[in-house]
Amino acid sequence: MKRKFWRKKLMAMTVLMSLLLSATGCSEDPDAQTSSTKSGGSGDSWVIYWYLCGSDLESNAAAATTDLQEMLQVTLPENVKVVIQTGGAKKWQNDQVKADRLQRYEYSGNTLELKDEADQASMGDPATLKDFLKYGEENYQADHKMLLFWNHGGGSVSGVSFDENYDADSLTLNELSQAMKEVYGDKKALEVVGFDTCLMATLDTANVFQKYARYMVASEETEPGNGLLYSGWLGSLAKDPSMDGAKLGKAICDSFVKGCKEVGTDKEITLSVTDLSKTVAITSAVRNMGKVVLQKAEKDTSVCAEFARSAGKSENYGGNNDKEGYTNMVDLGHLADNAEGIIGSARDEIKKALSDAVVYKVNGDYRRHASGLSIYYSYDGDENGAKAYHQIAADSLYSDFVNYSIGLGLSEEAQSEASVSEVPEVSGFNGEMPISITKNNYLQLKIASDQIDSIQDISFNLAYLSDDGDAIVFLGKDNDLNCDWDKGVFRDNFRGKWGSINGSHCYMDLVYQGDDYNLYSVPIKLNGEKRFLSVAYDYDSDAFYILGSNSGVDESGQAGKDITPLKKGDKLTILYYAQDLSSNAEVEEIEGEKITWKDSYKFTEENLPDGKYAFLFEVTDIKGKSTLSDAAFINYKDGEITPEM
Numbered sequence: 245m246k247r248k249f250w251r252k253k254l255m256a257m258t259v260l261m262s263l264l265l266s267a268t269g270c271s272e273d274p275d276a277q278t279s280s281t282k283s284g285g286s287g288d289s290w291v292i293y294w295y296l297c298g299s300d301l302e303s304n305a306a307a308a309t310t311d312l313q314e315m316l317q318v319t320l321p322e323n324v325k326v327v328i329q330t331g332g333a334k335k336w337q338n339d340q341v342k343a344d345r346l347q348r349y350e351y352s353g354n355t356l357e358l359k360d361e362a363d364q365a366s367m368g369d370p371a372t373l374k375d376f377l378k379y380g381e382e383n384y385q386a387d388h389k390m391l392l393f394w395n396h397g398g399g400s401v402s403g404v405s406f407d408e409n410y411d412a413d414s415l416t417l418n419e420l421s422q423a424m425k426e427v428y429g430d431k432k433a434l435e436v437v438g439f440d441t442c443l444m445a446t447l448d449t450a451n452v453f454q455k456y457a458r459y460m461v462a463s464e465e466t467e468p469g470n471g472l473l474y475s476g477w478l479g480s481l482a483k484d485p486s487m488d489g490a491k492l493g494k495a496i497c498d499s500f501v502k503g504c505k506e507v508g509t510d511k512e513i514t515l516s517v518t519d520l521s522k523t524v525a526i527t528s529a530v531r532n533m534g535k536v537v538l539q540k541a542e543k544d545t546s547v548c549a550e551f552a553r554s555a556g557k558s559e560n561y562g563g564n565n566d567k568e569g570y571t572n573m574v575d576l577g578h579l580a581d582n583a584e585g586i587i588g589s590a591r592d593e594i595k596k597a598l599s600d601a602v603v604y605k606v607n608g609d610y611r612r613h614a615s616g617l618s619i620y621y622s623y624d625g626d627e628n629g630a631k632a633y634h635q636i637a638a639d640s641l642y643s644d645f646v647n648y649s650i651g652l653g654l655s656e657e658a659q660s661e662a663s664v665s666e667v668p669e670v671s672g673f674n675g676e677m678p679i680s681i682t683k684n685n686y687l688q689l690k691i692a693s694d695q696i697d698s699i700q701d702i703s704f705n706l707a708y709l710s711d712d713g714d715a716i717v718f719l720g721k722d723n724d725l726n727c728d729w730d731k732g733v734f735r736d737n738f739r740g741k742w743g744s745i746n747g748s749h750c751y752m753d754l755v756y757q758g759d760d761y762n763l764y765s766v767p768i769k770l771n772g773e774k775r776f777l778s779v780a781y782d783y784d785s786d787a788f789y790i791l792g793s794n795s796g797v798d799e800s801g802q803a804g805k806d807i808t809p810l811k812k813g814d815k816l817t818i819l820y821y822a823q824d825l826s827s828n829a830e831v832e833e834i835e836g837e838k839i840t841w842k843d844s845y846k847f848t849e850e851n852l853p854d855g856k857y858a859f860l861f862e863v864t865d866i867k868g869k870s871t872l873s874d875a876a877f878i879n880y881k882d883g884e885i886t887p888e889m
Contacts, residue, residue, distance in 0.1 A: 289388065292327065296308055296332075299406055303336070311474050312338070394440045401571075404420075432456055466805060511789070516616035529593040530619065536587050537645050538654070563803070578614075595615075619638075651670050673871060704722060704724075704862060706719045715823065745766075745839060752765070778790070788846070788847040788849065794807045
């Protein structure tokens with residue numbers, strides 16, 4: 245049912261002053277456009293439809309208010325307007341925007357004016373988006389239109405615009421497609437679709453919007469809390485309204501980097517500009533990749549494990565570990581590179597198509613393999629997630645392979661499309677995990693040859709055993725092992741060292757291992773709030789770097805748009821996971837060392853204290869199931885390492 249909006253008008257200065265005086269955490273951009281009133285020439289008019297779903301980003305951190313303030317630093321020429329719909333937050337950190345209703349504002353010149361408001365409704369409902377777009381089309385025509393989503397994002401499966409007033413209801417890709425079709429039909433009405441959100445630079449997002457927009461601007465990775473720099477890119481548009489979507493996208497990317505460097509959140513960023521007219525070729529290349537691996541699986545299912553290992557070595561986004569949660573988004577170009585031995589010429593096809601379509605991109609030092617677009621891969625083996633992805637995937641044949649590789653079988657239709665007949669069932673790991681001590685005093689795991697092709701990864705868990713043997717404190721997971729996959733032999737590389745903050749050892753999980761750097765996740769409490777430090781180990785410098793902290797991925801699939809650097813005076817509490825062995829209690833999260841952060845503190849690898857350590861090999865099979873070995877033990881004293889069974 246269409247909602248009725250009631251017209252209201254307010255003078256901009258009232259709103260301007262209330263926003264500037266009541267919000268927190270804002271700073272001026274000296275490079276912002278503040279005085280331009282020049283009209284552009286013919287064909288130069290712009291309107292930006294800003295779908296501003298505040299969520300907890302606004303209610304907890306005033307992030308939306310901050311971006312509104314950035315916008316207010318720019319004086320727009322008469323041929324550029326911003327139309328804003330607000331909603332989705334339980335509380336707004338300014339005196340003007342109301343949490344109990346939807347509101348629509350117009351920003352033109354230097355005037356912000358409330359135009360309409362209506363009863364509260366979910367910003368994650370496609371009907372709400374449709375009403376806003378229709379309102380824009382009826383009242384704000386321009387030569388160029390941009391639709392900008394502001395909120396959390398969760399990647400291909402979870403979508404965007406999570407409304408905290410409605411149990412994190414979000415717009416899925418199917419719902420986005422529905423709303424766009426009902427408003428625009430088959431018309432390519434938008435110059436740009438943009439996402440000031442996490443994780444939405446996916447091939448599947450591009451596939452939805454290629455019918456309706458010329459360019460897409462989005463991030464593969466989670467965004468930092470500061471998000472896009474509105475004073476920067478809007479200032480550029482104000483100076484030059486004649487720019488097209490590609491040039492505006494570049495301005496958005498460049499100002500994003502500038503804003504992130506100013507606050508120290510630039511190390512893991514990604515942002516790309518994609519020419520949506522050229523994404524059909526990428527989809528075709530991905531389809532070919534799916535066909536190739538399915539045809540190989542018909543002869544030998546070990547290709548599924550090989551592909552899984554390729555995905556494991558590829559840059560992936562949004563955590564993808566047991567503690568932070570899973571988004572299952574992997575960089576498409578890096579995946580193609582790592583899987584070249586499996587997919588052959590499909591790799592070159594994917595890389596060329598990406599190069600043609602991604603016209604501009606920026607990325608941080610520790611997201612250097614970002615190609616501009618990501619794709620889904622089931623790291624966690626969740627069947628429901630894989631099935632959900634199949635419903636929205638840009639290419640069904642690739643998603644058929646993903647489903648097949650985690651044990652969901654292959655439909656007759658998929659078999660026909662891939663030109664395969666009897667495809668063997670994919671089996672998970674169900675073998676033994678015998679551990680022995682070699683003559684050189686290494687702990688060794690031997691996997692039978694008939695089981696090795698069911699495994700995507702082998703790592704280890706390290707834990708400290710109390711002196712009385714009644715309790716165990718887990719220190720985390722790593723895959724620093726000596727591996728011989730051909731022989732199925734895996735040996736420890738324990739060196740008596742572990743990661744630490746200012747000398748205090750941490751729980752740390754390896755979440756990405758590359759040829760040039762590794763990424764680790766370290767659980768902490770930061771000023772009383774549960775967070776995860778992102779820590780990079782750089783092979784070139786042989787050093788660790790703390791990149792920032794984030795809140796992970798919640799049960800709804802919503803990724804925290806809140807990467808923030810540590811700052812002097814922050815209160816850190818190191819978190820561990822422990823188990824009382826005497827009572828067979830469940831593993832519990834416990835608090836360890838408390839640290840008041842100083843700028844001189846660093847993350848380093850330090851010697852472990854003398855004691856007895858449990859060493860458990862962990863096998864993760866191609867279905868995402870993990871199996872732990874029995875514990876072997878390492879006695880560590882005065883630098884001497886002695887294993888025992």
